[in-house]
Amino acid sequence: MACFLVPAAEAVVTTIITKIIKAKEKEEKVKISFSDGIVEETTKIKFSTKLGWLNKLLWGGSALLAFEHIWHGEVVPFFPFLTAVKNGETADMLAEMESAGVTMAVLVTAIWVCMLIVSNIIEKRALREVKLTKEAL
Template sequence: MACFLVPTAEAVVTTIITKVVQAKEKKAGIEKAEGLEKVEFSTEGKHGTPFSKKLKWLNSMLWGGSVLLAFEHLWHGEITPFFPFLTAAANPEDAAEMLHEMATSGVAMAVLVTVVWGGIVIVSNVIEKRAASAGEEAEVRS
C-alpha cells in the first residue's frame, strides 16, 4: 500500500546525515593537512574507507529499494499521479490499513536494510583492519 514510504523517509534522514558527516570529514582533513590536528571527529578511519562512504552504501540501498518498490506500487495501481497520490488514502478504512502496513512491513523493511548495512560495515572494518595489520607485518619483516 505505502510501506515503501518508511524506508524513503529513512533515506532522506540518512542522506542529510551523510552530507553533515562529509562536511566534518572535509574540515577534519583540512585541519590535519594544516597541522592543526585537533581531529575530534575521526573519519578517514585509520584503515581506509571514510564513514561517509559507508553511509552512502546505506543511502543507495534505501533509495534504490524505495524507488523500485514505488514502481511496484505504481504497477499495482496503488499510487496515482493526482491527489492524494495513494489510492489507500482516499477513504479512512483503507487509510487505517495503510498506516498499519507502514508501521509493520514498512518499519521492518527499514530495520532489515539498516541491520544488513550494519553487517556490511562490520565485515568491511574487519577486512580493512586485517589488510592493515598484514601490511604492518610485511613492513616489519622487510
C-alpha cells in the same frame, strides 16, 4: 499500500546526515597490502562513503517499490496520491507501514551494519598484514 514510504523517509534522514558528516570529515591515509603483495598508500574509506551505501540501498529499493505500487494502482499521480487514503483505508495503510515498512527499513539497516562490520574486519586485516610485512623486513 505504502510500505515503501518508511525506507524512503529513512533515506531522506540518512542523506541529510551524510551531507553533514561529509562536510566535517577529513581524509585519513593508510598503507594497505594488496593481493599481489604490493604495499600502497591509500585513502581510508570515509564513514560518509559507508553511509552512502545505506542511502543507495534505501533510495534504490524505495524507487523500485514505488514503481511496483504505481503498477498495482496503490499510488496515483493525483491528490491524495495514495489509493488507501482515498478509499478511507488510512488505518490499514498505517498498520502496513508500521509492520512491513518498518521491517524493510530495519532489515536494510541491519544488512548495512553487517557490511560495516565486514569492511572493518577487511580493513583491519589489511593493516595488520602491512605491520607483519614491516616486522619481517
